[in-house]
Amino acid sequence: MTLKVGYIGLGLMGKSIAGNILKAGYPVTVHNRSRRSVDELVARGATAAPSPRKVAQASDIVFTCLPDSPDVEAVVLGPDGILEGSRAGMVFVDNSTIKPESARRIARALSQAGVQALDAPVSGGDIGARDATLAVMVGGPKAAFDAALPILSAMGKTITHVGESGAGQVAKACNQIMAAAQMVALSELLLLARKAGVDPKRVVEAIKGGAAQCWTLDVKPPRLFAGNRLPGFKASMQAKDLNIILETAREYGIPLPSAAVDAQLFNAMLQMEMGDLDNSAVIGVLENLAATRLKTE
Numbered sequence: 001m002t003l004k005v006g007y008i009g010l011g012l013m014g015k016s017i018a019g020n021i022l023k024a025g026y027p028v029t030v031h032n033r034s035r036r037s038v039d040e041l042v043a044r045g046a047t048a049a050p051s052p053r054k055v056a057q058a059s060d061i062v063f064t065c066l067p068d069s070p071d072v073e074a075v076v077l078g079p080d081g082i083l084e085g086s087r088a089g090m091v092f093v094d095n096s097t098i099k100p101e102s103a104r105r106i107a108r109a110l111s112q113a114g115v116q117a118l119d120a121p122v123s124g125g126d127i128g129a130r131d132a133t134l135a136v137m138v139g140g141p142k143a144a145f146d147a148a149l150p151i152l153s154a155m156g157k158t159i160t161h162v163g164e165s166g167a168g169q170v171a172k173a174c175n176q177i178m179a180a181a182q183m184v185a186l187s188e189l190l191l192l193a194r195k196a197g198v199d200p201k202r203v204v205e206a207i208k209g210g211a212a213q214c215w216t217l218d219v220k221p222p223r224l225f226a227g228n229r230l231p232g233f234k235a236s237m238q239a240k241d242l243n244i245i246l247e248t249a250r251e252y253g254i255p256l257p258s259a260a261v262d263a264q265l266f267n268a269m270l271q272m273e274m275g276d277l278d279n280s281a282v283i284g285v286l287e288n289l290a291a292t293r294l295k296t297e
Contacts, residue, residue: 002026005151006059008052008075008082009096010037012231013122014065016129017095017155021063022046024154029058052076056085061148065095068240069102076106088114091144093152095136097121097176097237099244100166101251107140107165116144119165121172122156123179125232127219133157137175139167173248176241179279180262182216183238187283190224195292201225220280227296229281236275238282239266 003026007018010032018041022028028046031054032038038048049055052075056062062082066072072094076082082092092115094103103119110117118140128134134156138145145161152159162171189207193200204221207213223229242263249256268285269275277284287293 003060003147003151004029004058006030006049006055006062007065008032008055008062009065009071010041011065011067012126012234013129014095015041016126017063017065017122017134018046019044020129020132021151021154024151026151026154029055031055051080051085052082053080053085056082056090059090061091061093061151062086063093063095063151067096067237069098069244072096072098073102073106077109083110083113083115086110086113086115090115091147092117093120093148094118095120095122095155097172097241097244098169100169100173100248103139103169104166116141116147117165118144118148119168120148120152121168123172123175124156127232129155135175136160137162137168137171139163139169139171140165170248173241173245176238177245177256177259177262179216180238180242180266181258182214183220183279183282184262184265184286186216186220186280187286190221190283190294191286191290191292194294195290200294216280220278223278224280224283224294225297229277229284231276231278233279234275235266235269235277235279235281238279239263239270239275242266 005021005026006029008031015037029049030038030041030046031049042048107117118138120136120138122134122136124134132155135158136152136156138161162168190200193203265282265285
């Protein structure tokens with residue numbers, strides 16, 4: 001029997017993920033606050049639902065991809081939410097990046113209705129979402145993971161069951177520590193090369209084959225050199241994730257000094273009205289501090 005899938009939250013990532021699930025042959029019911037993304041997916045064969053509750057009633061597995069912890073809690077546990085439309089045996093999968101404790105709280109509430117919950121945040125940006133090459137980090141019951149795995153495979157290339165509820169969000173927090181550090185390091189090296197009078201493009205080519213090689217160095221410099229700072233992953237979301245990381249670190253008494261500095265830089269982007277730009281556009285904060293700009297094509 002083909003599982004019926006629901007997807008709620010059709011933003012930069014969610015619309016592409018839902019589209020790939022649809023492309024894989026699953027019947028998909030969708031809901032989103034704004035109608036445009038819903039209409040695009042309906043034109044491709046999806047079914048629209050007027051509320052999260054209606055999505056749950058029409059689905060065997062319901063996915064969400066929403067901005068922050070309060071949004072997920074409202075959609076799942078609030079009025080006309082997923083819990084109200086749920087039934088025993090249903091599986092809930094959250095692709096959002098939220099606090100680990102929020103994921104655990106949602107899982108506990110759903111379990112009382114016989115629903116198994118997975119926290120399954122993703123990494124790979126808009127490119128990974130479009131190309132179905134995301135890394136998916138999953139926390140929750142193994143039985144629910146096994147049930148959802150065929151659908152998760154339609155959105156990602158690397159799907160890892162990390163542990164129990166909340167483990168996926170902890171893994172994503174660790175991922176975002178590295179991602180933010182790479183964006184800041186990339187900005188620093190490009191501006192150092194620029195201000196020292198060396199061609200940043202040649203520097204990137206020189207170091208890509210060595211120990212500095214990483215996804216960020218492969219993907220982001222061409223966009224920056226072309227003057228493209230539009231979002232693949234919004235800086236405001238990176239800032240949100242770093243704030244989650246620091247709050248979680250305080251709960252466990254873990255010092256994260258470099259993540260704290262990165263959080264200051266990304267929060268500065270918000271103050272500079274750069275939150276809707278790509279996370280690699282953190283270079284703009286350092287450009288102001290260094291009184292120099294990266295030369296673009």
